[in-house]
Amino acid sequence: MQSKAMRLKRVSLGVLLACLAVSLFCLVYPVYVIRPFRHQGVHELAFALAVLQSRLGIGLFCSVLALLSAWWIWRTEAKRRRRVLFCAGAVAVCGFTALSRINIYELMFHPLDRLVFVAQDQVKLDAGEMVIAVNVNGAARAYPVRSMSYHHIVNDVVAGRPITATY
Numbered sequence: 728m729q730s731k732a733m734r735l736k737r738v739s740l741g742v743l744l745a746c747l748a749v750s751l752f753c754l755v756y757p758v759y760v761i762r763p764f765r766h767q768g769v770h771e772l773a774f775a776l777a778v779l780q781s782r783l784g785i786g787l788f789c790s791v792l793a794l795l796s797a798w799w800i801w802r803t804e805a806k807r808r809r810r811v812l813f814c815a816g817a818v819a820v821c822g823f824t825a826l827s828r829i830n831i832y833e834l835m836f837h838p839l840d841r842l843v844f845v846a847q848d849q850v851k852l853d854a855g856e857m858v859i860a861v862n863v864n865g866a867a868r869a870y871p872v873r874s875m876s877y878h879h880i881v882n883d884v885v886a887g888r889p890i891t892a893t894y
Contacts, residue, residue, distance in 0.1 A: 732803060739796040743816045746789040746796070750823035753782035758831055786824030793820040842883055844868070859892050861885055870894075 760767060760775035767775075797817035804810050850869075852858070858869040866886035875881065875894035883890050 736800065736804070739800050739813070742796045743793055743813060743820075746793040746820045747816055747823075750786050750789045750793075750820045750827075753778055753785050754823045754827045757782070761832070782827045783824075786820075786827055790817075790821045790824050793817040842881065859894060861890060861892060863888055863890065868892075 757775045757779045760771055794817050797813040800813040801810050804813070852871060857872040859872060859875060861868045861870075861883075864886040868883060868885055870881050870892050872894060875892070879894055881892045883892065
């Protein structure tokens with residue numbers, strides 16, 4: 728028959744592994760679903776956005792549970808290796824929570840701010856190339872979709888008015 732201490736150690740291990748899995752899922756799943764050039768289903772995208780919105784709270788909860796579990800093991804476990812492994816697991820959960828605060832999309836898709844324009848007769852675009860065209864009070868701009876597909880956002884001033892073109 729298992730002792731109470733042995734059962735509590737197994738519960739602590741289960742809690743730590745669950746916290747690791749949940750915090751890693753909260754970090755990776757939204758990036759997997761919302762990555763560019765991939766079809767995103769409506770329900771899949773809605774769930775990924777829900778995870779994005781709630782992952783800080785979930786991550787903090789998991790971090791607290793993992794730290795409490797590691798603290799309890801540290802106090803009750805005689806083997807140093809197990810104590811260190813539990814602490815490393817708790818640190819990993821805290822690390823996943825911290826990393827989930829980084830908005831990878833802002834790093835990947837930074838807006839174009841310093842634009843260089845050429846006259847219409849000097850443009851070197853293929854005949855079928857698509858552009859996003861903007862006309863404000865007679866001042867026109869064309870942003871090639873090929874360039875926009877990476878940055879997704881262009882900040883510009885057209886006819887003295889600041890605009891944001893997005894694709």
